[in-house]
Amino acid sequence: MRRLLASTLLATLLSFPAQAQTKDELVIGITQFPATFHPSIESMLAKTYVLAFAHRPVTAYDPNWQLACLLCETLPTLENGLARQETLPDGKKGMAVTYTLKAGAKWGDGTPVTSDDVAFTWTVGRHPQSGIASAELYRRIPRVEIKDARTFILHLDRVTFDYNAINDLRLLPAHLERPRFEAAPAEYRNRTAYDQDTTNPGLYNGPYRIAQVTQGSHVALEPNPHWTGPKPAFKRVVIRAIENTASLEANLLSGGIDMIAGELGLPLEQSLAFEKRHGARFNVITKPSLTYEHLDLNLGAPALADRRVRQALLLGLDRESLTRQLFEGRQPVAHSLVPPLDWVHADDIAKYPFDPARAGALLDEAGWKPGPGGIRANAAGDKLALELVTTAGNRSRELVSQVLQAQWRKIGVELRLKAEPPRVLFGETVTKRKFPHMAMFAWYSAPESVPRSTLHSDSIPTAGNSWSGQNYTGYANPAMDALLGAIETELDRTKRKALWRQLQVLYAEDLPALPLVFKADSFILPKALKGLVPTGHQDPSPYWVEAWRWE
Template sequence: MRRSLAILSLILSLAVPIAAPARESLTIGLSQYPVTLNPLIESMLAKTYVLAFVHRPITAYDPSWTLVCLLCETLPTLENGLARIETLPGGKKGIAVTYALKADARWGDGTPVSSADVAFTWTVGRHPRSGVSNSELFNRITRVEILDARRFTLHFDRVTFDYNAINDLRLLPAHIERPRFEAAPESYRTQTAYEQDSTNPGLYNGPYRIAGLERGSHILLVRNPHWSGPRPGFDRIQIRTIENSAAMEAHLLSGGVDMIAGELGLPLEQALALEKRQGSRFTFITRPGLVYEHLDVNLSSPILADRRVRRALLAALDRDGLTRQLFDGRQPVAATMVPQLDWVFAEDVPAAKYDPAAASALLDEAGWRSGPGGIRVNAQGDKLALELLTTAGNRSRELVAQVIQAQWRKVGIDLKLRTEPPRVMFGDTVSQRKFPHLAMFAWYSAPESVPRSTLHSTLIPTAANNWAGQNYPGYASPKMDALLDAIEIETDRPRRKALWRDLQRLYAEDLPALPLYFRADPFILPKGMSGLSPTGHQDPSPYWVEQWRWD
C-alpha cells in the first residue's frame, strides 16, 4: 500500500497544473486506445466511444433506450408504410425497409453522405474475407435497392422484431474506401484509410473530425465544418488514453484532463472513494446499465471443455461478497448475460450460489483429485492449472482477479494471472482466441440485444473467416443456435420473452462464459458542464456531444 501511495504522489508531483478548462476545449480521460478506427472492424468499446464524436450511425438507441434516427430522416415502421412484408422465393417472408438519409449529411470533405455509401458498406460487410467484426446484419440483407441519392431500401431475408434497427450498418465513405477494398478485400482491415490516413476529413460525418493522433496516447478532435446539426459547444476535444486507473485519477486532480469518460474510465469503487474526497470539485453521475462483466472461457481447452469444471469454477466464487466488499453492493451479480434492467430478464433463472463444497464435488466427479500442496491433479498427474487474462492498468479488474485467484485456490485450482494492454488484448489475443483458458472483460449491449454474435456457432472467429465474429469461447450448441434464430423472428412479445427465458436457462447450464456482475459506470465531469446523458448501453453518450455545454 505504501508503494502505491508513493507512486500516486509521484504522479501528482510530476503532473503540471493547468488553468481551469477553457470554454473552447475539453480534455477527456479514457482508459483504452482503439485498435482501429474503421467502423466495421473490431468491436472494442474505445473505438466506439471515439467514433461517436466523429461518425454517426443511421439508427441508435438514445438515453431513454428508444430507437431513433441519427443519420436518417424518419424511422421506418410497418405502421408508417416505410417497412413492408414481402414474400421471398419459396414462400418465406422477408421485409423491405426504406430509409432516407438526411439531406444535409456530409462527410468532412464536403462529399454528401449517399445511398452509394450504403451499398458499398453492405458489400464490404458481407464479404467473407473483409474481416468485419459482425457480418450478421450484412448477410441478412439480400439486396440494397438504391431509389435515389438519399433514399434506399434494404431487403432482408427474414422478418425480425427489431427490423428497423440498423445500428451496426455504420457507413464507410465509398469515395475513399472503395479503391482500398477492391484492391485486396482480404487485406482491407490493414489497408483501410482509417488505419493509414486517419486524419482524412472525408472519413467522418459527425460534428467533429479527427485532426491528429498519437497511437496509444491521444486523439485530437476539431469541429467538422460540414456538420449541419446543432453547433457543438467546444472548438476542439482531446481524448487522452491513460491505461492506469491511479494515473487517471491523478491527471483529473491535477487538471491534465477535464473529465473522465464513464464508458471507459475509473472503476466504480475508485470513483466512489474519489467522490467522498472531492465531491465539491466535480460532478459525479453513476448509471446502472447493460454492461456485462464476465470471464470468457476458451472451450478449446480440454480442461474447460468439461461443463462440470465450468460449473465448479462458478460455484467456487463468492460473487455476492465480492460486489459487496469492492463495489458497495452497487453492481448486481449476474445470472447470465441478460441484466435485470432488461424487460426480457428471467427472474426464475437464479444466479449460481457460492458453494465450495459443491465445487469440490464437481471437480472430484470430473476426475480432478486433491494432490500435492492442495492443488488438484488428474489421473495422468497433470495439475489443475489455469490462466486468467485481463486488461492491464485496470485496478478494479486486478483486484477482482486476485479475489478469484484466492477463492479458487481454496478448492485446489492453481490460477496464474496475466495482463495485457487493452489494444493488444482486444486487437489480437481475444479476437483470435489466443488466450489459453479465461479472459475477463465486459460486453456492452443494447436493450433486448440478441447475443447472436457472441453465442452463435457460425460466428466463431477463425483464420478461415479472417477472425470475423465475437464468439470467442468457441461455443457451438444446436439448441442455442435454434433459440437465437427463433427469438429474432418472434414478433409477439410474450412468446419472445418465453424464448428468452429458455435461452437464459441454457446459458446458465452450459456456461460458455462465467457471469460476474453488471457494471454501473461512473461519469466524472467538471463543474459547470451540462448536457451529457449516460445511456447505460452500447450506444455511448458522445452520439449527442452537440448537446454538451458549459453553463
C-alpha cells in the first residue's frame, strides 16, 4: 500500500512539474475524472463541474440560492404572466411555462441555440432507452410548443411549486446529436458525440469549450469565440484529476495546479490542517453545503432487506465522536437526507445515537446470533458479512471506512472494504447497482430539491431503462411515492414543510441509506484569484466563471 501511494505521488509530480503559470491560464485540481461528458447521462459531480465552464443549463440556482436564468432571458413566473395554469385533456390541472432563449446564444461552432434544440433534447429525455439520468423532468412534460426560433412553451402535466426550475433541461445540439440518437436510441449513451467527439466545439454553448481531453488525467478548455456574454478572463483553463488527496495537496504546493475546487477537493479535515500550515500562501474558504454523505444500501441483499438490520447498523456507529475527532465538529451528524441549511429540514425525527446494546438486540431479533469469532450468523449459517465500496484515494473516506469496520465488528458485523476509482464507481458500480451491499458517497442537492430521482420506485435503474434514474438502493415504498408527489404539488409553503417533515420521518424509519454527515466544501485558492463565489449547492461555482480573474 505504501509503495503504491508513493509511486502514485511520484508519477503525479513528474507528470505535472512545478512551473510558473502564466496569468492568462488557470489550472484547477479536482479528485475525480468524468465517466462521460454528456450533460444528462449519469450524475457524476466531476462531469457537472467540468461542463459548468462550457455548457449552460436554461436555469440554475445562484450563489444566493435564488433561481436564475442562465440561458433564458426572463425567469417565467405566475406573477409576470409567463407561467399559467391550464386544464389538461383529462380535466386535471397542468401548467404552461414560456421561456425565451438568450439573444445571440450560439454553440461553439457558430450554430445558433434554438427552440429546435429544446424540442430535440425533450425527445431524447422522453425516450425510455436513452439513459438520461433525470428522466422524470421529461416525463412530466407531455408537450413542447415551439413559438419561434427562441421562444418555447413547456406544457407540464401537473401544478408544482418548482414549475420554473428546469435546471436539468440541459440542451443538446440537434445539428450534431440528432443523427446519432435517431440511428439507434437504445445505443445513444454509447454513441453520443460528447464522448466520441468530445472536442467538437459545436457541443458547447458556454464561455469555454473543451479543447483537449486526456483520459484519466486532465481536460483543457479554451474560450468559445461565439460566446456573447461577458468575456472570461483566462485564455486557457486546465482541470486536472488527481484522485489521491495527498497527491492533490502536493501538486498545489509544488505549483502543478493553481487551486483546488471545493466541490471536488480536499476532505475537510485535510483542508483544516492545510490552512494551519499554509494559510499565508492560500485563501482557504470553508463553505457549509447541501451535501449529504451517506451509505447507499443495496436493499436487494437479503440481510439489508430487513429494516431492523439497517437500524442496528446505524445504532452501532458513534457518528458524533467520528465528526468531532475527524472534522472538528464542523460537519454535523445527518439524521435524514435533508441538510439543516435547507428551510424544509426537520429536527424532530427519529435519531440513532450510539447504542451497541440496542443494536445487538435488534440483530438478535432479526435472527442474527453471535457465532464463531464474534461474527453473527443466521439459522442457515450465513455470516453477517458485508462489503463497503467507496472512492479510492479519498483520505477522509478511507478513515471513515476503517472506523465503520472497527465499530461494526464490535456488534458482530464483518465489513470488507473495497475502493474503486471514481469513474468506475460512479460510471458502472453505483449507476448499474453492481455493489453487493453498500456504497459510500455524497449527494449534492439544490435548495428544497425533491428527492424523487433517488427515492421514488419508478426511478430504480435497470437494464430495461438503460440505467436511468438514481434510486440505486432499489427502495420502493408506496407511502414514500405518495409523499414525493404530494410535496411537488403543494403550493402552500407551510403545508409543504409539514409534508417534508413526514418524508424525513419515514426516511429515518426505513433507512434506505445510512446517513453519516452533512459536508462542508473547502476551496483552496491562490491569493491573487478573485471573483470565485462558492454556492454551497449542486450548481457549481464555474457557472459564473466570467467573474473570475487574476488580480
